Amino acid sequence: MTAMIDRPHMLTEEFEAVARIAARETEGTRLEFIDGVLRSKAVPDGDHGMIIQWLTRICMQHRPELWLHPGQGLKVEQYRAGRAIPDAVLAPAGAFAGQGEWVAPDPALMVVEVTSWDSDTDRRDRIEKPRAYAETGIPVYLLIDRDKCEISLHTEPEGGRYLNVRTVPYGMDVGLPEPVGITLRTEPLKDWVR
Template structure:
């Protein structure tokens, strides 16, 4: 697939209008706009939702001043006017009040993606999303890969990539470094795979 950086599929404002209609009509997918290309993302299944629920509980126990905002649209890739919908974004509880559908990423400490079973999940979650989030300057990207039974923590954003990526299999502890500062005990993730 060719990245359309010089001539996007549509203007960002037009994408936002289409995405609002799709969300209102509940068409079974969520739309994103990364690298000037419209992408669709399958709606989460029950195990996917359990992983987000598990992570929400952990964040609430260790960082009660923060909230894991599920499905919040964010402005990603400033110079390309990208729009991404992470499965969750960790930020202060009232960080997005009054911002509308697509929020400014400045207050986000971590974004979370849990892989789906659709055909483009590898490209989207392992290639496009880490680049978009790093370009945006979000400190941490947490990827829960259900197909590989691994969890990856991307940290130290530097331009188009994260400098550090730590991947561990389900069952091993993994640290979410500053600014989050939580250690995840990933054994429960084994219960939510196919």
């Protein structure tokens, strides 16, 4: 599928209005606007929540000046026309205070996605979002892939993509480079897959 940035399904402002209504009126779905296309994202399950909780504890222990902001909407893509809701954003503790639902990604040191059990996760989490986050210049994209029992670490954003992608199976240690500077011991992730 080619990007629809030149001919988006709707304007960004229209998307934001629809997303507000959907959040208020429906359960089980969150909306995103990537590459000019409206997408839905399943609401996380309990194991998904445990993974975010596990990562939050690690970040708090090693980088107490930062916070793992769950579900924070980000303005992404070139010219910030896109809207994405990562599972978590690592940024300074007060980085998004006083801002609305969709914030500029400039303070983000890392975005985190944990795969869901929906049909769209492959395209969304493995193709569209890495490109959008790289275009935005977010230094680290961490994909915790429950389908494959792997972690993919994307670093060095340049030219709309991450130049360095390292994938390791659950159980191996993963060093998150600066500006994050944390090592993840991933053995516990084996408990939160189907």
